[in-house]
Amino acid sequence: MAGPLSDEELGKIDAYWRAANYLSVGQIYLKDNPLLERPLTREDIKPRLLGHFGTTPGLNFIYVHLNRIIRNHRANMMYLIGPGHGAPGIIANTFLEGSYTELYPNIERNRDGMKRLFRQFSWPYGVPSHDAPEVPGSISEGGELGYSLLHAYGAVLDNPDLIVPCVVGDGEAETGALAASWHSNKFINPITDGAVLPILHLNGYKIANPTVLARIDPDELDSLFKGYGYKPYVLEGDDPKDMHQRMAEVLDTLYAEIQRIQRHAREKNDPTRPRWPMLVLRTPKGWTGPKVVDGKPVEGTWRAHQVPLEAVRDNPEHLKILEAWLHSYRPRELFDANGTFREELADIAPKGRLRMGVNVHANGGQLLVPLVLPGFRDYAIDPGVPGSRQVSATKVLGGYLRDVMRHNLGTRNFRMFAPDENASNRLQDVYAVSGKSWDAKQEPTDENLSVDGRVMEVLSEHLCQGWLEGYLLTGRHGFFSCYEAFIHIIDSMFNQHAKWIKSARELPWRKPIASLNYLLSSHVWRQDHNGFSHQDPGFIDHVANKKADTVRIYLPPDANTLLSVADHCLRSKNYVNLIIAGKQLAPVWLDMPSAVRHCAAGIGAWDWAGNDDGDPDVVMACAGDVPTLETLAAVTLLREWAPELKVRVVNVVDVFTLAPVSVHPHGLNEEDFNRLFTTDKPVVFAFHGYPTLVHKLTYNRANHANIHVHGFKEEGTTTTPFDMTVLNDMDRFTLALDAIRHSKAVRHRLEDAEQRFSEVRQRHKLYVSEHGEDMPEVADWKWSAR
Numbered sequence: 001m002a003g004p005l006s007d008e009e010l011g012k013i014d015a016y017w018r019a020a021n022y023l024s025v026g027q028i029y030l031k032d033n034p035l036l037e038r039p040l041t042r043e044d045i046k047p048r049l050l051g052h053f054g055t056t057p058g059l060n061f062i063y064v065h066l067n068r069i070i071r072n073h074r075a076n077m078m079y080l081i082g083p084g085h086g087a088p089g090i091i092a093n094t095f096l097e098g099s100y101t102e103l104y105p106n107i108e109r110n111r112d113g114m115k116r117l118f119r120q121f122s123w124p125y126g127v128p129s130h131d132a133p134e135v136p137g138s139i140s141e142g143g144e145l146g147y148s149l150l151h152a153y154g155a156v157l158d159n160p161d162l163i164v165p166c167v168v169g170d171g172e173a174e175t176g177a178l179a180a181s182w183h184s185n186k187f188i189n190p191i192t193d194g195a196v197l198p199i200l201h202l203n204g205y206k207i208a209n210p211t212v213l214a215r216i217d218p219d220e221l222d223s224l225f226k227g228y229g230y231k232p233y234v235l236e237g238d239d240p241k242d243m244h245q246r247m248a249e250v251l252d253t254l255y256a257e258i259q260r261i262q263r264h265a266r267e268k269n270d271p272t273r274p275r276w277p278m279l280v281l282r283t284p285k286g287w288t289g290p291k292v293v294d295g296k297p298v299e300g301t302w303r304a305h306q307v308p309l310e311a312v313r314d315n316p317e318h319l320k321i322l323e324a325w326l327h328s329y330r331p332r333e334l335f336d337a338n339g340t341f342r343e344e345l346a347d348i349a350p351k352g353r354l355r356m357g358v359n360v361h362a363n364g365g366q367l368l369v370p371l372v373l374p375g376f377r378d379y380a381i382d383p384g385v386p387g388s389r390q391v392s393a394t395k396v397l398g399g400y401l402r403d404v405m406r407h408n409l410g411t412r413n414f415r416m417f418a419p420d421e422n423a424s425n426r427l428q429d430v431y432a433v434s435g436k437s438w439d440a441k442q443e444p445t446d447e448n449l450s451v452d453g454r455v456m457e458v459l460s461e462h463l464c465q466g467w468l469e470g471y472l473l474t475g476r477h478g479f480f481s482c483y484e485a486f487i488h489i490i491d492s493m494f495n496q497h498a499k500w501i502k503s504a505r506e507l508p509w510r511k512p513i514a515s516l517n518y519l520l521s522s523h524v525w526r527q528d529h530n531g532f533s534h535q536d537p538g539f540i541d542h543v544a545n546k547k548a549d550t551v552r553i554y555l556p557p558d559a560n561t562l563l564s565v566a567d568h569c570l571r572s573k574n575y576v577n578l579i580i581a582g583k584q585l586a587p588v589w590l591d592m593p594s595a596v597r598h599c600a601a602g603i604g605a606w607d608w609a610g611n612d613d614g615d616p617d618v619v620m621a622c623a624g625d626v627p628t629l630e631t632l633a634a635v636t637l638l639r640e641w642a643p644e645l646k647v648r649v650v651n652v653v654d655v656f657t658l659a660p661v662s663v664h665p666h667g668l669n670e671e672d673f674n675r676l677f678t679t680d681k682p683v684v685f686a687f688h689g690y691p692t693l694v695h696k697l698t699y700n701r702a703n704h705a706n707i708h709v710h711g712f713k714e715e716g717t718t719t720t721p722f723d724m725t726v727l728n729d730m731d732r733f734t735l736a737l738d739a740i741r742h743s744k745a746v747r748h749r750l751e752d753a754e755q756r757f758s759e760v761r762q763r764h765k766l767y768v769s770e771h772g773e774d775m776p777e778v779a780d781w782k783w784s785a786r
Contacts, residue, residue: 003245003253011350013064013244015334016096018339020060021288022329023092026114028053028307029322034114035339036331040323041195045313049127052085052123054305057287058201059089063356065247066165067097070350078359078474080140082148083169083180083201085306087131088121094136096341097349099357103136103509111339133504136357137188138366139473141496146175147466151199153184154470155361156194159473160266162361162474162745163258164352165197168209173200177462177493182228184463185439186274189451192412195258198230198278203285207301214282218569221280231257231275236282237286238300243283254279271451273439287779288328290321290538294614365511367475368573371414372407376400380592381559387587387632387783393559393625394481394521394583397566398427401479404570407432408425413476417456417464425481425521426583430455461489468516469497476515477570477618479779484520484580485527485536498546498576505549505574512573519566521583523688524712525626528721535716535724537689543578544655544693548664553655555626555688557586560595563654567601582625584721589628602654604664604675609635609649616648617745619677620735623652625689627711631686633732633781641753643747645739650676658697670702679703682742687711688729699784708738723775726764732778733757758770 005013025036028051031042059081070077081090094100095117100107107113107120120126127134131142139153152166165559173180184196203212213221218234225232235250237243254277261274286304292295300307309325312318335341345413351361360366379400382390401416408414416430417424423431435450438607442449456467461482466480497516504510520539527534543551552575556562562581569577589606590598598604609632610616628651638645652658661669668676677683679702692710698704715727725731737757740746767775 001558003620004248005245007265007349008243010244012345013068014240015345016064016348017060017240017330019096019334019345019436020064020089020092020324021057022331022334023095023117024056024088024196025053025061025326026118027091028050028090028314028381030118032115034118035111035335035517036323036326040319040370040598041371042313044318045319046123046363046584047313049307049310049312050123051088052083053088053289053305053308053515054205054285055083055086055203055402056089057304058203058283059083059167059283060093061243061247061283061287062165062167062199062201063089063093064111065244065251066356067349067595068248070354070356071348074354075163075255076165076354076359077165077356078139078149078155078361079356080152080164080358081131081138082140082145082157082165082172083142085130087129087135087142087143090131090135090138091127092118092120096346097355098346099355101357109340112668114339116170122619133500133507133510136442136592137359137362139362141500142498143411143499144492145172146462147179147469147493147496147618148172148183149178149196150463150466151470151473152187152198153181154467155473155474157415157467158192158196158476159361159423159474160192160262162194162199164194164264164328166705167201169197170200170202170204170213173213174211177466180460180463181231181466182225183458184467185229185349185458187437187458188276189271189439190274191269191271195262195276197254197258200278200280202280202282205285205305206304207305217528225278225280229273229275230278232278232280234280234282238284238287240345258685263338264715265396271439274535280296288645290325292563293318307489330502331683333759337459341484347420354642355595361474363509363511363512364473365757368511368514369411369413369476369493371404371570372411373567373570374400374403376409376563377592377596379563381588383558383560383588383591384613385783386589389588390585391404391588392426392583392585393556393562393581394519395426395429397427397519397562397581397599398557400563400566401427402429402433402673409433415454415456415471415476415478417478419469419482419486420457420459421483422455422481424459425483425519425742442729448477457527461486465490465493467785469493471515472516475513479517479519479570479694481519483534484687485534487518487520487539488536488542491539491542494542494576497706498550500577502550503549511576514575515569515572515575516581517577520578520580524585524716525624525724526582526721528724531718535712536694537580537712540578540580540689541693543576544696545604546576548656550574551576551578551665553561553746554580555597555655556581556653557622557625557651558586558590560588560590561599563592564596564599564652569652580624588626588627598651599653603650603652603668606649606651610647615646616678616681617646618739618743619648619654619681620739621650621681621683621685622678623655623686627686627688627726628731630730630732632783634735634739636784637732641756642749644742645743645746647739655693658694660700668740674702677701681706682739683707684735684738684742685709688736706742710735710738720772720774722778723764726761733760
């Protein structure tokens with residue numbers, strides 16, 4: 001058969017593919033008798049059949065042909081798969097190439113190891129059925145579909161020698177995140193970045209339905225990808241020998257095309273966006289599996305998606321079909337009597353670090369170089385009298401991040417990501433060092449666009465999150481800023497990354513990666529002008545649900561604490577760090593030495609703001625910049641409304657300090673918590689987010705019954721900044737009244753305080769309605785120690 005493969009090479013490639021398919025089926029079905037040395041029995045079959053066979057033969061087919069390219073050209077390749085539940089194939093291939101056994105020595109390359117390989121798959125306390133951290137060579141958590149292409153593009157940023165073939169399943173291609181991912185080619189610099197080779201794997205079906213891209217006219221599909229800016233190649237068929245020859249030929253062409261593009265760009269210093277090649281590969285669903293079961297077609301239909309034979313333990317006919325299916329791969333030709341893959345077949349795989357299972361980029365912690373960070377104290381704001389100076393905290397942070405970018409230009413290992421909101425969140429100073437990545441048409445009116453820009457901006461939270469994950473997982477550092485309300489768009493992506501970190505921590509061979517750092521600004525309390533749609537602090541709760549060794553949440557109250565927190569987060573590894581800080585002008589409360597001490601502790605009493613002399617009548621607690629402002633304003637009101645009241649002010653930077661140390665490593669022990677919050681005095685707590693989180697973290701504290709939390713209670717509209725706090729009962733007047741209501745020492749003043757409260761709230765409502773802005777006594781308020 002004509003083609004680039006000799007008869008001998010064709011035979012070996014086909015045998016290698018059959019071996020991968022055999023191991024894939026064995027993982028789904030078998031717990032014993034791995035080499036079929038005796039007839040299959042019911043006892044050889046797992047009691048629960050889990051896994052996805054339908055996509056797996058195609059993934060194996062691609063893997064063995066990529067091995068050929070790697071071996072022929074010593075190519076640096078990392079394999080990403082979007083059909084995440086195709087893990088049986090990736091595990092099979094890494095077992096055949098030896099990388100699996102190197103990482104898991106108990107899975108030997110013999111009969112016993114094969115038995116353990118089969119038994120562990122989708123077995124209690126074994127390995128998952130998807131492309132999880134446990135799988136060598138993987139960086140894409142396969143539990144949820146849609147992110148493979150984003151991870152691939154994030155991986156090749158600043159990796160000029162890396163090629164990432166990325167298999168996009170046709171079911172995955174229907175997700176919103178993946179549909180937008182095709183535009184990533186407009187952000188790749190062919191001079192300084194590597195190449196992604198998208199492979200759209202069309203096998204026609206999802207779990208129970210046809211897929212959209214498999215059913216549209218071929219000309220329409222071709223036009224779609226040409227419209228995205230790609231040069232599509234198409235390969236379709238089901239005859240293995242013919243497909244092997246044609247696959248070898250098309251991959252030779254695709255690899256040569258990538259090399260030509262990169263050579264031209266680098267020799268001519270021409271970053272003009274090329275039409276990168278991609279492959280559309282059509283193969284049958286469940287290729288090489290049972291053709292018909294119980295009189296119904298299986299191969300090439302949705303019935304092959306997961307487990308083509310579901311009743312093997314109870315249906316003797318199904319057991320016979322399974323045995324014939326396994327024998328169709330001719331395992332005795334593939335494995336010797338000891339169960340070892342035959343040397344002449346194993347020899348066609350790449351060797352050493354060229355194997356995709358041990359590609360160093362797939363274990364990014366091995367490549368991680370610490371950032372060179374400027375001294376954050378050099379950006380300190382002198383507050384003078386606490387609260388007397390107002391600055392934009394994120395604008396100050398922008399100056400620091402500008403110099404982080406400058407200090408790491410040489411190593412090219414730091415990027416910033418934002419969904420069209422970098423400047424809106426006041427981080428635009430970074431453009432003095434690096435523009436926004438853009439390799440598409442530019443107009444004279446454009447600003448800060450650069451084909452070599454290191455700020456990734458696109459109006460898609462999905463793209464920013466996916467690129468950043470790919471960048472971090474391959475050993476680099478990043479920073480993601482976003483509007484608080486819309487970070488929810490990537491809730492499930494955050495879930496998958498947090499789960500990856502949790503699982504990777506348990507694998508000694510997975511080295512720690514840089515933390516994923518979020519800055520949420522334009523937050524709920526200062527989205528008064530945009531209205532209810534922009535007002536949602538719920539991402540805090542979402543993050544707080546994850547494992548304590550994975551997540552951190554910081555609510556710095558001013559610019560200096562934000563600098564300290566950001567520096568800490570950029571130095572950290574293996575966390576998701578959530579920072580929430582406002583971009584509007586706001587008071588600076590602490591000088592830098594005080595800010596550093598406060599952030600190191602995560603929580604503390606601000607003695608300068610209270611008058612408790614060690615025995616308070618009430619604790620006024622706060623977490624977040626606006627809650628801190630309203631709390632301190634409430635303290636000044638209490639001096640007027642109840643001057644004899646002894647007040648302690650406690651500020652929380654690290655939200656998890658509220659939890660017991662048994663729940664979170666940052667939690668306070670009981671003695672320290674009781675020292676701050678007392679065991680019997682009322683605590684009026686102004687919180688940035690939903691009040692329930694504070695109650696959740698403190699529910700088993702001694703004084704929990706006395707903690708009265710004010711926060712966002714889902715009341716919002718287009719209004720003024722202060723009215724947002726009024727609508728949600730987190731304003732200074734409500735906080736002061738609540739302190740009097742719950743403090744026995746001044747309860748006799750409650751009636752008078754309630755009258756004052758009603759009068760000022762009435763005046764506020766009338767003033768806002770008439771003037772469209774907050775009352776001068778609110779807008780111009782300044783802290784006073786008297």
